[in-house]
Amino acid sequence: MIVAERKPFDEIKNMVSGYKKVLTVGCGTCVAVCLAGGSKEVETLNAELNLAFGKDKIEFGAETVERQCDMEFLAELDAKADEYDALISMACGAGIQFLAERFPNKPVFPAVNTSFIGVNLDVGWYEEKCRACGTCVLGLTGGICPVTLCAKSLFNGPCGGTNQKSCEIDKDQPCAWYKIHERLAGQDRLGQIIEISPPNDWSNQKPRKVIQPGYEERVKALGR
Amino acid sequence: MKSGSNLEKILKAGHFAFTGEVGPPRGANVEALREKVSYLKGNVDMANITDNQTAMVRMSSWAASIICMQEGVEPNFQMVCRDRNRLAMQADILGAYAHGIRNMLCLSGDHQQFGDHPQSKGVFDLDSMQLIGMVKKMRDEGKFLGGADIDGPPELFIGAAANPFAEPFEWRVHRLAKKVAAGADFVQTQCVFNMERIRAWVAQANDMGLTDKVAILPGITPMKSVGMAKYMKNKVPGMDVPDEIIKRLQGVDKKNVADEGIKIACEQIEEFKEMKGVAGVHLMAIEWEHKVPEIAERAGVLPRPEV
Ligand code: SF4
Ligand code: SF4
Numbered sequence: 001m002i003v004a005e006r007k008p009f010d011e012i013k014n015m016v017s018g019y020k021k022v023l024t025v026g027c028g029t030c031v032a033v034c035l036a037g038g039s040k041e042v043e044t045l046n047a048e049l050n051l052a053f054g055k056d057k058i059e060f061g062a063e064t065v066e067r068q069c070d071m072e073f074l075a076e077l078d079a080k081a082d083e084y085d086a087l088i089s090m091a092c093g094a095g096i097q098f099l100a101e102r103f104p105n106k107p108v109f110p111a112v113n114t115s116f117i118g119v120n121l122d123v124g125w126y127e128e129k130c131r132a133c134g135t136c137v138l139g140l141t142g143g144i145c146p147v148t149l150c151a152k153s154l155f156n157g158p159c160g161g162t163n164q165k166s167c168e169i170d171k172d173q174p175c176a177w178y179k180i181h182e183r184l185a186g187q188d189r190l191g192q193i194i195e196i197s198p199p200n201d202w203s204n205q206k207p208r209k210v211i212q213p214g215y216e217e218r219v220k221a222l223g224r
Numbered sequence: 225m226k227s228g229s230n231l232e233k234i235l236k237a238g239h240f241a242f243t244g245e246v247g248p249p250r251g252a253n254v255e256a257l258r259e260k261v262s263y264l265k266g267n268v269d270m271a272n273i274t275d276n277q278t279a280m281v282r283m284s285s286w287a288a289s290i291i292c293m294q295e296g297v298e299p300n301f302q303m304v305c306r307d308r309n310r311l312a313m314q315a316d317i318l319g320a321y322a323h324g325i326r327n328m329l330c331l332s333g334d335h336q337q338f339g340d341h342p343q344s345k346g347v348f349d350l351d352s353m354q355l356i357g358m359v360k361k362m363r364d365e366g367k368f369l370g371g372a373d374i375d376g377p378p379e380l381f382i383g384a385a386a387n388p389f390a391e392p393f394e395w396r397v398h399r400l401a402k403k404v405a406a407g408a409d410f411v412q413t414q415c416v417f418n419m420e421r422i423r424a425w426v427a428q429a430n431d432m433g434l435t436d437k438v439a440i441l442p443g444i445t446p447m448k449s450v451g452m453a454k455y456m457k458n459k460v461p462g463m464d465v466p467d468e469i470i471k472r473l474q475g476v477d478k479k480n481v482a483d484e485g486i487k488i489a490c491e492q493i494e495e496f497k498e499m500k501g502v503a504g505v506h507l508m509a510i511e512w513e514h515k516v517p518e519i520a521e522r523a524g525v526l527p528r529p530e531v
Contacts, residue, residue, distance in 0.1 A: 151335050151337075151346075152305070152306070152332055152333075152346060152348045152351070153346075153348045153351075154332065154351040154352075155354070156351050156352075156353035156354065157351070158390065158399075159332040159351075160331075160332065160385055160386075160390070160414060161332075161334065161461040162387075162390045162391075162461075162462060163390075163461040163462055164390075165391065168334070168335055168462065169337055178391065178392070181395055182392075190398075194398060196353055196354075196357065196402060196405060196406055197353075197354075198354065198357075199310065199350050199357075199358070200349075
């Protein structure tokens with residue numbers, strides 16, 4: 001899932017301070033699971049904003065859609081958005097942008113910092129796992145991502161700073177390449193990292209789109 | 225000859241190589257750089273010129289390498305993967321070669337968080353293994369990484385670093401093998417303090433036939449003080465400093481500690497001279513360049529052979 005963290009309150013407060021009616025829009029998917037931008041967090045944020053501004057100065061509305069990264073769900077806001085002069089989005093960066101695209105005449109402000117694609121380690125505790133590099137090498141590296149979990153994104157690690165089992169940047173951060181070695185050794189597959197991994201194709205350096213096989217015609221017909 | 229560098233000639237002639245290291249200044253203080261280099265002149269076969277070492281901004285390694293050459297010492301142009309993408313790397317390699325630089329050392333580079341610009345974006349477009357392969361491709365095939373022909377390929381002697389001390393130990397020699405396969409001509413190791421480890425590692429490299437393909441130069445760093453030894457043991461990632469070294473330094477009179485450090489270094493060098501599979505040593509006298517003449521003298525590596 002996408003993991004996000006709520007922005008510091010003062011930053012949010014400053015963004016909306018000049019408006020009269022503001023709608024806070026949550027998202028019911030990733031950011032709800034990681035406790036950053038679901039309906040509960042919308043409520044909490046609005047309560048804090050009401051306290052800070054006083055009800056008569058700015059009126060805050062609340063709405064949470066299933067997914068802000070899907071126009072179908074954003075359509076539910078069409079009637080409502082008109083009543084407001086600004087929107088706060090608590091979705092990830094993708095959802096915030098889609099909301100802004102749906103309502104191009106309204107200022108849209110982010111209430112979260114989108115952090116990463118990650119996993120749930122425990123309630124309220126998440127870890128980054130993927131940088132969406134576009135050329136997944138997990139099959140070679142024992143299912144441990146060298147792009148994300150190695151501080152230097154090395155494809156032929158470890159580096160000279162590998163420190164017992166830790167990464168050179170921090171004793172508490174495991175060295176990804178130590179773990180890759182350990183996992184592959186356990187599976188008797190070390191041969192895979194004896195081969196040199198060639199320079200990576202950083203396909204994530206330009207805006208990307210994906211059209212799944214079979215949908216090309218449909219996309220063409222949409223004319224976008 | 226791949227490059228015709230002094231180091232390559234020394235190794236080819238079968239001499240025990242002795243290389244040094246100079247960190248460029250934190251500014252454009254050319255005089256300070258010239259002075260550091262002057263201590264190495266005639267005492268080493270080649271001097272590594274570090275590249276934004278510990279992620280601190282310094283005079284660029286290729287520029288400092290040129291100044292080093294002007295002072296009569298052959299440079300080893302270091303390049304880290306942290307600060308440049310493949311375009312900038314290839315451009316700097318061509319530029320360095322055009323100015324007469326004939327050796328280069330391919331490194332990952334310390335993480336940017338250690339330096340004076342911890343907020344910077346680490347590039348790591350290539351890793352050190354891929355950098356070695358790219359330089360080899362440029363030299364041997366006359367092609368850029370992207371595949372186009374190079375008009376005047378750079379004939380460089382390609383260096384790599386090795387850390388024989390990291391865990392898991394049995395993997396270390398395979399790392400070396402990988403660097404040799406990528407195209408390394410010589411390898412300089414992390415500072416050696418644990419002799420037992422390096423003996424075992426070199427023996428493995430001999431067994432795998434790697435030492436026939438690559439010149440191994442163990443890194444030597446004389447300890448200046450007990451504090452330095454403790455700092456290296458506890459604070460520098462990837463460093464393996466056995467307690468015996470610290471105890472030995474603690475065991476001598478305070479004013480003789482630095483001398484004892486040099487003694488330990490010289491003993492190591494003596495052992496390496498006799499060790500099968502070792503082609504020389506690399507002296508990293510960090511901020512102690514003025515001591516290099518004395519260390520070289522005491523290590524019995526002078527005069528340096530003319531080749
Ligand atoms: S290799 Fe790339 S796609 Fe695969 S997990 Fe890592 S960042 Fe994600
Ligand atoms: S210590 Fe390991 S995880 Fe950290 S940068 Fe080096 S190879 Fe990557």
